[in-house]
Amino acid sequence: MREPIIQLDHIDISFHQKKRKIEAVKDVSVAINQGDIYGIVGYSGAGKSTLVRAINLLQIPTAGRVKVSGQTFFDRKVNLKAGDLRQKRREIGMIFQHFNLMTQKTARQNVAFALRHSDLSKEAKAEKVDELLELVGLSERADNYPAQLSGGQKQRVAIARALANDPKILISDESTSALDPKTTKQILALLQDLNKKLGLTVVMITHEMQIVKDICNRVAVMQNGSLIEEGTVLEIFSNPREPLTQDFIKTATGIDDALVKINRQDVVKRLGANDRLVFLRYAGTAADEPLLNAIYRQYEVSSNILYANIEILDDTPVGEMIVVLSGQQVSSALSAIEAADVSVSILKGGQ
Template sequence: MSKAIIELNHIDITFHQKNRVIEAVKDVTLHIQQGDIYGIVGYSGAGKSTLVRVINLLQTPTDGRVLVDGDTTFADRKVQLTSEELRQKRRQIGMIFQHFNLMAQKTARENVAFALRHSGLSKEDKEKKVTELLELVGLSDRAENYPAQLSGGQKQRVAIARALANDPKILISDEATSALDPKTTKQILALLQELNQKLGLTIVMITHEMQIVKDICNRVAVMQDGRLIEEGSILDIFSNPVQPLTQDFITTATGIDEALSKIEEQDLVKNLPASSLLVQLKYAGSSTDEPILNQIYSRHQVTTNILYGNIEILEETPVGEMIVVLDGNRQGLEAALQELKASNLQVKILKEGV
């Protein structure tokens, strides 16, 4: 069983500005297991970036307890490490950012090498390591290029190579794909997933996009107004989101909100017959194995018109949703709805015919 490599216990972060007191993070507890790709999602101002800066003590919490790789770094309202211990602990944590933070006057090779300036390696070993890191991120052929000669995705690859220079156990990605186009974003996420598997790297993804969490993470925490409002496995959160904000994030990530707006404009839906229901079905796991829509027709003479369908594989489990029009007599419709619910489908009636 994997161990928690990051433990944040009852973390508070308060800022004092003139006559204002800002509670940026309020009583947040979360544990990240070794090897996780862990997403922390929330809108701007939710406190997610402030919280994550606590991990390597770039931000000292006002209260709470922090453990990183088994060592207590903050407790009893004070730092628990010496300056040297803190430096060593920070070397175990790499960070990548939205705007890459590369030095414009240095080549890709020199940007990566800069992270090794205090490593104690010989010049030859540094050169070898930089070459290996650029190869690892797929940029061997761009080693002598300056940032201005690189695309956004290539710049982020250099930043990732630099973040890996000191062999960190943890990599923190702070909105690192926000400045990239969708295709490049997928390529960077695929690279991070590969590094997670190849190096056993624990990755913490800070983002405002649930789509990114869905694509790469195995666990997710949702933050709002400085508080942790929901946390769990990707499968649990996507299958059964509890909080309204989480539900909003997921409807955007799955595209269901956009699909619904188009469906509502269809004549069939605008003029829904009295014998029909517009229904949203959500399903996960073994619920997808049964021909349930065929069964409700044969048993209850209820026909199904599928207007939208989507299925994804999360944690090796199929998860999906449909928007359908069910048509039949009242008794048949009621029986069909009960059978759908009994088959562990989540059923939501969006509109009734008149």
């Protein structure tokens, strides 16, 4: 079994303010494999950015161990010397929400700045900068200043700069939060492309589960400094255990907004004694079967579909449905649906 490229073991990070101790990260362990696009999701104050800054020791842990590319960066016995740490940090690029570009330098000069300590010749540096700008689709904007660039173009410059020293890892700290939805999709597509072309390991810090769904293969959910749930995106979306994770997923899939509208419909307001408003969640082969047709044939229970959504996560269909089931044998039909590996939640009726 290969060793993770990033291993955080039992990380604690505490701060002291006046007479108060703030536990920003509490006993968090995370393993990230080479080539992962790994999402760390949580609301503001969850500790996700503080945790990730421990990867390159921009934030020194209070306790625990940090291991990157097989080398221990930090534990109680080992702490890299400043020169060694600077060298190792070159293996980790970072991009941020507000780009952090130098306003008086062109796109080309901003990217070149990251190579100021490189051993490359002047000509090789210039060639590399041109290659990086082409890689992120900004060759034609190389001589533009940040004020002449859109938000998405600025972020592309920031990505090119982060890649200048050939990092193995790219950390994205809310890097799309300041962008509109269309530009966000373009930047996410670029990160996915870089992940595939360069074998880059990407760590995404975000408060949006939609971003996790669009780009990540694994996800960790943080709350109040603790890791509360972790797994593949398919596992988390098809079977979220924690209430916070369920809330994130409802927002990402739009189910909450759909429920507001559904509850206004007459068919929901006037449910009969043998009617149930149910929420179904299903994944894999359960999504392939004509289940509602089957329960109609077997139990004479009809289905009025009010909302449905299906997506492909990790090559596996995952879906949600809100439906009114009606018939004398509705309880038996619900048992049959559950037996077919479909999660059932009764939202209204039969209580």
